[in-house]
Amino acid sequence: MRFLSYRDLDIYKKAHKLAVEIHTMSLGLPKFEMYEEGSDIRRSSKSVKNNIVEGFGRRRYKQDFIRFLTYSQGSCDETSEHLVTLYETNSLKDKKMYEYFLEEYNHLGRMINNFIKTVEKNHNSGSRESSIENRESTVAENG
Numbered sequence: 001m002r003f004l005s006y007r008d009l010d011i012y013k014k015a016h017k018l019a020v021e022i023h024t025m026s027l028g029l030p031k032f033e034m035y036e037e038g039s040d041i042r043r044s045s046k047s048v049k050n051n052i053v054e055g056f057g058r059r060r061y062k063q064d065f066i067r068f069l070t071y072s073q074g075s076c077d078e079t080s081e082h083l084v085t086l087y088e089t090n091s092l093k094d095k096k097m098y099e100y101f102l103e104e105y106n107h108l109g110r111m112i113n114n115f116i117k118t119v120e121k122n123h124n125s126g127s128r129e130s131s132i133e134n135r136e137s138t139v140a141e142n143g
Helices: 010-026 037-057 062-088 095-122 132-142
Strands: none
Touching: 010 037, 010 062, 010 095, 037 062, 037 095, 062 095
8 A cells, every 4th residue: 555645644643533532622621731741742742743744745765754754753742741740730630631641642653663663664755655655554464
C-alpha cells in the first residue's frame, strides 16, 4: 500500500483523534486553567499531529522527515507531562480519563518511535513514495 497522504498514517490518525479529545477535555477544566495548562495541553497535543503532517510533506528528505517526527515525539511527551500536572493539581479530577489519556499518549509515543526507526532504516531518498511508507502500518501495530 502506498500512502498518498499523511491521513493514511496510523500515527497521524491516532494523534488527530487524541488532539480532538484533549481539546474537548480541556474545555471542561476549571476557568483558571483555560488559559494556562489548558491552553498548553491543547497546543502540545495539536503539535503532535501537525509535526507528523509537516514531516510527511518533507518525506523526500530523510533528515527533515526524521526531524519532524522527532518534534512530534517531543510534543507527545510534553502532552503527557501536562496531563500529569493537571491531574496532580486536581484540575483534572477524573482518574479514568487521566489514565486513558496517559496510556494513549504512551502508546502513541511508542508508535512514533517505531516509525522513526523504520524511516532511519528503510528510507529511500530517491523516491517520493519511499519504502518506509509501505511499512508504517505494520510498525504502528507493533507499537
